[in-house]
Amino acid sequence: MNRPSMAGALFRGLAALSAIFAAASCAYNEELGRNQLAFVPAGQMASLGSTAWNDVTKKEKLSTDPKYVDRLNRVAPKVLRAAGEDPSKWDYKVFDSKALNAFALPGNHFAVYTGIMDIMANDDQLATVVGHEIAHVRANHSGERYSQQVGASVAMQTAQAAIGAGSQTGQLALGALGIGAQYGVLLPFSRKHELEADKLGIVYMNRAGYDANEALKFWTKMGAQGGGKPPEFMSTHPSDTTRIAQIKEIIATLPPRGQ
Numbered sequence: 001m002n003r004p005s006m007a008g009a010l011f012r013g014l015a016a017l018s019a020i021f022a023a024a025s026c027a028y029n030e031e032l033g034r035n036q037l038a039f040v041p042a043g044q045m046a047s048l049g050s051t052a053w054n055d056v057t058k059k060e061k062l063s064t065d066p067k068y069v070d071r072l073n074r075v076a077p078k079v080l081r082a083a084g085e086d087p088s089k090w091d092y093k094v095f096d097s098k099a100l101n102a103f104a105l106p107g108n109h110f111a112v113y114t115g116i117m118d119i120m121a122n123d124d125q126l127a128t129v130v131g132h133e134i135a136h137v138r139a140n141h142s143g144e145r146y147s148q149q150v151g152a153s154v155a156m157q158t159a160q161a162a163i164g165a166g167s168q169t170g171q172l173a174l175g176a177l178g179i180g181a182q183y184g185v186l187l188p189f190s191r192k193h194e195l196e197a198d199k200l201g202i203v204y205m206n207r208a209g210y211d212a213n214e215a216l217k218f219w220t221k222m223g224a225q226g227g228g229k230p231p232e233f234m235s236t237h238p239s240d241t242t243r244i245a246q247i248k249e250i251i252a253t254l255p256p257r258g259q
C-alpha cells in the first residue's frame with residue numbers, strides 16, 4: 001500500500017471513528033435478544049464481508065455439479081425465508097473440496113463444501129448447516145468477534161482500509177474477518193456463538209418445514225468425525241455433548257414443523 005492510500009484510509013478511519021463514538025458501541029441484536037459489542041457498523045461489516053467473499057470465490061473451486069448445486073438451491077431459499085430473509089439478497093455457493101466445511105460472511109454470503117454435503121443424509125441435514133450459517137450472519141457474530149478481538153480504533157481503521165481501494169483490499173478484508181491462509185477456513189467462533197447459531201438455525205429449519213431431529217443426527221455424526229473437523233465446527237466450540245444436549249432441549253420446545 002502506498003503512502004497516500006494509507007493516509008486516506010487513516011483519515012477515513014478517524015472520521016468514521018468519531019462518528020462511531022457519537023453512537024453507542026454496544027448494539028441490541030433483536031435476533032439474539034441481547035446486547036453485543038459492535039464497533040463497526042453493520043453496513044461496513046457487510047462491505048468487508050463482500051470484499052472477502054469476492055476474493056474467496058475467485059480462489060476456491062466452484063462446484064457446478066447439479067447433485068450439489070441443485071440441492072443447495074432447493075434448500076437455501078426455504079431456510080432463508082423462514083429466517084425472515086429475502087433469498088434474492090443472498091449469495092451462496094458450493095465449493096468443490098473434500099473439506100467438511102461451511103462458512104458465512106457478513107453481507108449475506110455463505111458457502112457449503114461438497115465434502116460436508118457428502119455426509120448429509122438428506123435435505124434436512126443440509127438445512128441444519130444452512131440454518132446455522134444464516135444464523136451467524138443474522139446474529140452479527142463476525143462483527144462482535146471482530147470488535148472483541150481488536151478493539152474500537154483498530155477495528156475501524158482496519159475495516160476502513162479494507163473497504164477502501166487498493167491492491168491488498170481482499171487480503172485485508174480476509175484478515176480482518178479471520179480467514180487464514182487457507183481460504184474458507186474462518187477463525188473459530190466462540191462456544192457461545194456456536195450454540196447461538198445452532199439454536200437459531202434449528203428454529204429456522206423447523207419453521208421452513210425441515211425435521212429438526214435430523215439436526216441432532218447430523219451434529220452427532222459431525223462429532224464422530226474426530227480431528228478431521230475444520231475450525232468452523234471444531235472442538236474449541238461447544239463440546240459435542242454440550243451441543244447435542246442443547247439441541248435436544250431446543251427440539252423439545254419447537255412448534256410443529258412449518259410454523
Ligand SMILES: [Zn+2]
Pocket residue numbers: 132136189193194197232233
Ligand atoms: Zn458456526
